[in-house]
Amino acid sequence: MLSRVADSIYWMSRYVERAENVARFIDVNLNLMLDSPATDQQWQPLVNITGDHADFAKRYGPVASSQNVQQFLTFDRENPNSIISCLRAARENARSVREIIASEMWLQLNTFYLMVNSAAGSGKGIESRNNFFTEVKLASHLFAGLTDATMTHGEAWHFCRLGRMLERADKTSRILDVKYFILLRSVAEVGTIYDDVQWAAVLRSASAFEMYRKRHGRISPMAIVQFLLLDEEFPRAVRFCLNSARDSLHAISATPVGPHRKPAEKLLGQICSDLAHASVEEIVKGGLHEYLDALQTNVNRASTGIYERFFATRVPESAQPVKEKRQ
Amino acid sequence: MNLSGYEIGNFFDEMFEDDGRPRAAVRPLVRKIESLSPGELASRQLAADRALVQAGITFNVYGESAGLEKTLPFDLVPRMVTAPEWERIEKGLKQRIRALNLFIDDLYHDRKIIKDRAVPPEIISSSKGFREQCVGLNPPRGIWCHITGTDLVRHGDGQIYVLEDNLRCPSGVSYVLENRRLMKSLFPEVFDASKIRPVSNYPIHLRDMLEYLVPEGSATPRVVLLTPGVYNSAYFEHSFLAQQMGVELVQGSDLAVFDGFVWMRTTNGFERVDVIYRRVDDDFLDPEAFRADSMLGVPGLMAVYKSGNVALANAPGTGVADDKVVYAYVPRIIKYYLGEEIILPNVPTYICAEAEGLAYVMEHLPELVIKAANESGGYGMLIGPHATAAECAEFAKRIKADPRNYIAQPTLALSRVPTLINGLLEGRHVDLRPYVLYGRDIFVLPGGLTRVALKKGSLVVNSSQGGGTKDTWVLANDPATAEQTQTQGGLTTGGGQT
Numbered sequence: 001m002l003s004r005v006a007d008s009i010y011w012m013s014r015y016v017e018r019a020e021n022v023a024r025f026i027d028v029n030l031n032l033m034l035d036s037p038a039t040d041q042q043w044q045p046l047v048n049i050t051g052d053h054a055d056f057a058k059r060y061g062p063v064a065s066s067q068n069v070q071q072f073l074t075f076d077r078e079n080p081n082s083i084i085s086c087l088r089a090a091r092e093n094a095r096s097v098r099e100i101i102a103s104e105m106w107l108q109l110n111t112f113y114l115m116v117n118s119a120a121g122s123g124k125g126i127e128s129r130n131n132f133f134t135e136v137k138l139a140s141h142l143f144a145g146l147t148d149a150t151m152t153h154g155e156a157w158h159f160c161r162l163g164r165m166l167e168r169a170d171k172t173s174r175i176l177d178v179k180y181f182i183l184l185r186s187v188a189e190v191g192t193i194y195d196d197v198q199w200a201a202v203l204r205s206a207s208a209f210e211m212y213r214k215r216h217g218r219i220s221p222m223a224i225v226q227f228l229l230l231d232e233e234f235p236r237a238v239r240f241c242l243n244s245a246r247d248s249l250h251a252i253s254a255t256p257v258g259p260h261r262k263p264a265e266k267l268l269g270q271i272c273s274d275l276a277h278a279s280v281e282e283i284v285k286g287g288l289h290e291y292l293d294a295l296q297t298n299v300n301r302a303s304t305g306i307y308e309r310f311f312a313t314r315v316p317e318s319a320q321p322v323k324e325k326r327q
Numbered sequence: 328m329n330l331s332g333y334e335i336g337n338f339f340d341e342m343f344e345d346d347g348r349p350r351a352a353v354r355p356l357v358r359k360i361e362s363l364s365p366g367e368l369a370s371r372q373l374a375a376d377r378a379l380v381q382a383g384i385t386f387n388v389y390g391e392s393a394g395l396e397k398t399l400p401f402d403l404v405p406r407m408v409t410a411p412e413w414e415r416i417e418k419g420l421k422q423r424i425r426a427l428n429l430f431i432d433d434l435y436h437d438r439k440i441i442k443d444r445a446v447p448p449e450i451i452s453s454s455k456g457f458r459e460q461c462v463g464l465n466p467p468r469g470i471w472c473h474i475t476g477t478d479l480v481r482h483g484d485g486q487i488y489v490l491e492d493n494l495r496c497p498s499g500v501s502y503v504l505e506n507r508r509l510m511k512s513l514f515p516e517v518f519d520a521s522k523i524r525p526v527s528n529y530p531i532h533l534r535d536m537l538e539y540l541v542p543e544g545s546a547t548p549r550v551v552l553l554t555p556g557v558y559n560s561a562y563f564e565h566s567f568l569a570q571q572m573g574v575e576l577v578q579g580s581d582l583a584v585f586d587g588f589v590w591m592r593t594t595n596g597f598e599r600v601d602v603i604y605r606r607v608d609d610d611f612l613d614p615e616a617f618r619a620d621s622m623l624g625v626p627g628l629m630a631v632y633k634s635g636n637v638a639l640a641n642a643p644g645t646g647v648a649d650d651k652v653v654y655a656y657v658p659r660i661i662k663y664y665l666g667e668e669i670i671l672p673n674v675p676t677y678i679c680a681e682a683e684g685l686a687y688v689m690e691h692l693p694e695l696v697i698k699a700a701n702e703s704g705g706y707g708m709l710i711g712p713h714a715t716a717a718e719c720a721e722f723a724k725r726i727k728a729d730p731r732n733y734i735a736q737p738t739l740a741l742s743r744v745p746t747l748i749n750g751l752l753e754g755r756h757v758d759l760r761p762y763v764l765y766g767r768d769i770f771v772l773p774g775g776l777t778r779v780a781l782k783k784g785s786l787v788v789n790s791s792q793g794g795g796t797k798d799t800w801v802l803a804n805d806p807a808t809a810e811q812t813q814t815q816g817g818l819t820t821g822g823g824q825t
Contacts, residue, residue, distance in 0.1 A: 003592040004581050096557045099570035155594070252594065313592035319585035324630040 005100055006159050007311040008093040012101075013147070013163035015090035016109070019083045019116075020140035021171040022073050025049055027133035028205035032198070033066070043069040049174045050081050075120040083136060084120055087113045102150035105143065112139040158248040162306070165248070169241035170299060175205055176228050176238075177292040199224055206236045225288060226280040239275040242299070246272050249306070264305030271298050328363045330745075333752050339483050339742040340754060341406050352409050352802050355520035360404075360752075369750045371513050372403050384505050384563060400795030401506060403513060406744045406757055406777040410804040416479065416487060417771045419671030420763050422661060424475050427492065427648045428765065429664040431471040434647055435461050445663045446656045449680065453731045454653070455700070456495070456646025458609055460616050460629060466642040467540045468766075473640040474533075474604075475763040476500070476776075479671070483740035488674045490758060492657075494649035495641065496606050499776040499796075500762050501564035504529060504571070506798040507774070511810070522809035523800045524773035529762070530571035533604075536766030537572075540638035541601045549598065551575045551591065553582070553605040555623045565606050579607070584627030589637045602638045603628075609643045617643075651700040651734045652678060675737060679730040688726065688735040692719045695735040697726065710786060712738050741786055744797065746779055756780045758788050759799060773801040 025046050032042075044064040047056045050073065059078070060068045076082045080089075091113045098106050119132055144164065151157045179202045196219050203209040203224060211234055216223040231237035246268045253262060283291045335343050342353050349357040360368065379398045408416070433440050434451060441448050451457050476497025478490040507526050511518055534550065541548035554565035556578050569576035575591065582600065583590050590597040605612065611621040616629035631637045647653070653660075655676040658669045677684040677695070688695060692711055699707035709722045726733045743754035761775035777797040778788035788794040803809040 001594045002575055002577060002581050003594055004578065006594045092557070099566045099576055310594040313594075313596060315583050315585055315597075320587070322584050322587055322627045322630045322634070324633060 001155050001159075003311050003313045005097050006155070007307075008097045009100065009156050009159045010163040010306075010311075012090045012093035012097070012109070013160040014167040015086040015093065016112075016140050016143050017164045017167040018081065018171070019086035019090070020137055021168070022050065022081065022083050022086070023133040023136035023140075024205045024207075025175070026070055026073055027137070028201050030066075030133075031204070032201040045178045046073060049171075049178045051174075052079060052081055055079060084116050087116050097156075100156050102146065104146050104150045108139070108143050108146050112143065115139065155252055158251045159310075162245050162248040162252070165241040165245040166299065166303060168236060169238045169245065170296060172206055172228055172236050172238050172241065173292050173296055173299075175202060176225065177289055203228075208234060208236060222280055222284065225284065229283070230275060230278060230280060232276075238295070239272070242268065242272050242275065245302075252310070262305070262309055264302055264309050267298060267302040267305055271295065271302065328360055328365055328368055328752075330357065330361060330752065333745060334754065336743070336754055337483075338740055338754060338756075339481055339485055341481070341742050341744045341757070342404075343745075350407075352407050352521075356405070356407070356514075356517050359514060359517045366750065368403070368747060368752075372747050375401055375403050375509050375513060378509060379505075384502070384567075399502060399790050400781060401502075401509070402746045402755075402779055402781075402795050402797050403510065404745050404747060404752065405510060405798040405800045406759070407800045407802065408759075410802050412487070413773060413801045414804075416671065416761065417773075419489075419669075420475075420477055420761060420771050421769045422665065422667060422670050423477065423489065423492070423657065424472060424763050424765055424769060426661040426664045427475075427494065427657070428471050430660050431642075431645055431648050432469065433664075435464055435644060440660070440663055443663070445659055446653075447680075449731065450653060450656065451647070453680075454647050454650050456609075456644070456648070456650050458617075458644035458647070461642070461644030464633060464642070464644070467542065467635065467638040470540075470765050471642040471645050472648075473536060473540070473642075473765050475765070476760045477763065479759045479761065480674070480739055481742035482674075483742075487671060488739070489657075489671050490674060491651065491654060492649055493760075494645045495608065497760070497762065498561040498564055498606075499760060499778075500529060500772070501567040502796050503762070503772070503774055503776050503799070505567075506796060510798045518810050521800065522803045524803045524808055525810045526772055526774040529772050530568060532764055532770050532772075533568070534572040534574065536764045536770070537574075537602045537604055537638075537640060539766040540640060542636055542638060545599070545601045548601045549575075549591075550602040550604065551577045551582075551600050553577055553579070553603050553607055555579075555607050555611070559606075561606065568604075574604075579621075579623045579625050582625040582628070584625060584631055587631065587634065587636055589625065589628060589631050600637060602640065604640050609646060612639075612643060651698050652680065652731065655734055674739065677735040679726055679733040679735065684735070685726070685730050688733075689723060691735075692723060694738060696738050697722055697733055697735050700732045700734065708787075710738065713786075739786070741780075744777070744779065746781070746795075746797075748781075748783075753783070755783075756786050756788065757797065774799045 029043065029046055043066055044053075046069055047053045047064055056064070056069075056072055056079075060072060072079055072082065074083045077085055077088075079085060091109055094101060094106055094109050115135065147157065147160050151160070179198070199219050199221065200209060203212050206228060208228060212224065212227050215231070216227060227234060227237065229238050232239055232243070234240055246265075249265055249268055253265065255262075255265065333343070335345065335347065342357070343349055376398070379401060384398060430440065434457070438451075440446055441451070472494045474497060476493040476499065478493065479487050480490045481487050503526055537550045538548055541550075550572070551574055552565055552569040552572070554562060554576055556562065559565070566576055577591055581591050583592065583597065589600045589603070591600050607623050610618045611623040613624045613626060613628040614621045615626045617624070628637070629643070632639055632643075654673065655678045657673055661667055661669050677688050679685045679688055688697070693714070695711045697709040697711070709718060711719065714722075741756035741758065744757050745752040746755040748755075757777050757779045759775050759777050762772045764770040764772075777799045778790070779795050779797055780786055780788045780793070781795045782793050785793070790796075
């Protein structure tokens with residue numbers, strides 16, 4: 001497969017997943033705000049999750065409000081990680097590989113983009129947008145479902161899954177990081193009803209509330225960290241995502257899971273094996289934030305390894321330039 | 328639908344005789360149209376439009392903001408060509424492309440035709456399509472123009488004329504294939520009754536032709552299609568043809584040149600490329616050989632091409648014959664190389680570079696169509712009878728300043744085909760672009776792109792100027808070579824209600 005094509009497929013898939021996660025963050029925060037005192041609105045953490053706080057502060061000022069954060073994360077075309085920018089990027093990537101992906105996928109992504117684009121232009125208030133974020137999530141699920149159901153599960157499909165799973169692992173870890181940090185800051189509130197509400201919100205932002213209940217029952221921070229970080233079966237858990245990414249990576253390079261000859265595979269394999277043996281008590285004792293920080297750094301290094309290995313095929317150093325013969 | 332209100336007007340109508348009777352070839356179609364209830368044709372048209380949007384069969388309009396694609400308007404009333412007429416067209420096109428190929432080869436080698444004074448030497452020195460880099464070049468298998476789209480028109484006298492040659496990167500063939508696919512789903516019964524020759528094997532012929540060009544010694548020949556990228560107006564076609572041929576669609580950045588060959592970057596390292604069907608213009612092909620500021624091309628490509636380790640289709644430099652002034656000399660070119668009279672005539676053409684021609688043009692401007700030699704897409708054109716006095720004066724100035732750049736032709740009364748306009752059939756002017764492939768032998772696709780000027784009275788059929796397309800039905804002499812639809816041949820399916 002052409003390197004450029006693989007790159008486009010990978011980013012198409014990553015951008016759709018990113019758009020979905022941004023919608024999740026906002027949707028949950030909106031719900032959370034309904035249960036919180038109006039004076040205690042927390043919108044800054046959402047900007048922190050995306051990692052674009054510097055850009056936000058520069059263009060919107062120091063105060064993060066419900067309104068400006070939603071604008072920044074949803075319809076701001078200058079923010080490369082806003083929902084609309086993600087979809088535009090996903091669509092442009094898809095357009096350049098239309099002969100590779102299933103036509104159903106292109107149709108769905110095009111419809112998805114047009115829906116967000118028309119919402120951006122409608123100028124309606126925030127109140128009417130609650131439904132909008134649900135629509136974004138569903139459209140993303142539809143796209144992922146079409147990818148799985150209409151595309152041959154060959155190399156291109158594995159690049160789709162690789163992109164989607166790396167992105168999802170990154171975003172789930174960010175949710176955990178930011179929320180944990182915010183919540184543990186007010187130690188006095190731990191164990192109160194308000195705290196439970198907050199934690200339930202964290203779970204909901206990963207669509208994990210019900211599945212968590214089935215597995216762990218009572219809401220406890222330790223069990224939540226266990227569930228979102230280390231669960232092997234929940235599809236938004238970091239470990240699940242990275243295991244899937246690892247499997248796709250091995251399918252692409254046609255090496256069995258186990259021997260790690262290439263840097264990207266080796267790195268991802270190590271991360272997965274660390275997660276398999278990690279205990280949540282030790283992680284929290286050593287500092288969850290530090291653990292997640294190191295995890296994200298390693299995942300980023302794996303992404304860079306994927307770029308180097310598959311997308312940035314470079315001319316070998318021994319190559320001889322072609323000169324025209326004099327006639 | 329009642330066709331009695333249809334006005335043939337003072338034109339050659341492709342569907343009806345002057346007295347209003349349908350021509351023999353179109354009778355099954357006319358019967359079908361007449362059997363449809365009022366509004367049925369319009370609702371089938373709507374279904375066709377919707378199918379085009381959903382399939383994303385679109386082109387980009389230059390100047391529109393990114394992400395805005397338009398569908399090329401498609402009209403569901405086809406244009407028909409009878410078997411004997413097509414036979415003549417096919418012969419004429421083969422003759423023409425053979426001669427033009429010899430002409431190009433001669434221009435880049437000995438220039439015998441100029442030494443023998445059959446064409447003037449200015450034909451090279453003033454041509455924008457001439458490429459100094461191609462002098463002395465011997466393209467694989469000696470072929471320069473592998474893919475040609477020749478524009479034909481029918482005048483009021485009933486005669487088919489060649490309007491222009493497109494020898495660089497002719498586009499539009501994807502619409503021929505998609506239009507046919509649509510028509511077969513909309514009018515299967517008419518296909519069975521009419522014996523229409525198929526076009527769907529074009530991608531197979533195209534790939535065969537390209538593989539014929541593979542340099543000697545390549546064990547696993549690889550053909551690719553080189554596109555300028557997603558923002559090119561014909562990107563859909565590039566993607567479509569690559570998919571239909573089963574070859575990679577590449578951009579310049581996907582290719583690299585080293586160790587004497589052209590390579591493409593894959594997730595598995597570099598793989599060798601043998602044949603490039605390039606849809607990038609000469610100027611942008613290789614910044615080391617042509618325009619240095621090109622971001623679309625592949626540095627070093629021409630050097631590999633000259634060494635014979637990669638084939639390009641079409642060869643660079645073919646534009647020299649794709650020039651409206653050269654066009655005027657084509658009858659003499661055919662005579663010179665083949666010793667034959669031209670089969671498909673040119674439209675009479677006045678060459679402004681010649682004193683006699685210039686004088687005539689200046690006197691008759693309001694009757695003539697003036698064309699700039701190196702413009703395409705309907706740009707740089709004056710249609711005398713439709714122009715204001717001021718526009719004529721402006722063109723007169725331009726011609727005087729640079730006569731070599733202009734030719735003039737009488738205004739043709741292009742033939743018309745009934746076209747669905749606001750639910751009713753009205754006559755609209757058409758042209759026809761058949762596609763010719765030159766490989767082991769010369770293949771003329773039995774069909775082509777019929778372009779239609781949708782504006783009432785307009786003679787400009789280009790998609791960038793409000794034109795649309797129609798399916799072109801070439802009738803088979805031998806029913807065995809006709810399109811088959813599933814209703815033909817009494818195919819039975821097992822099981823069911825029997």
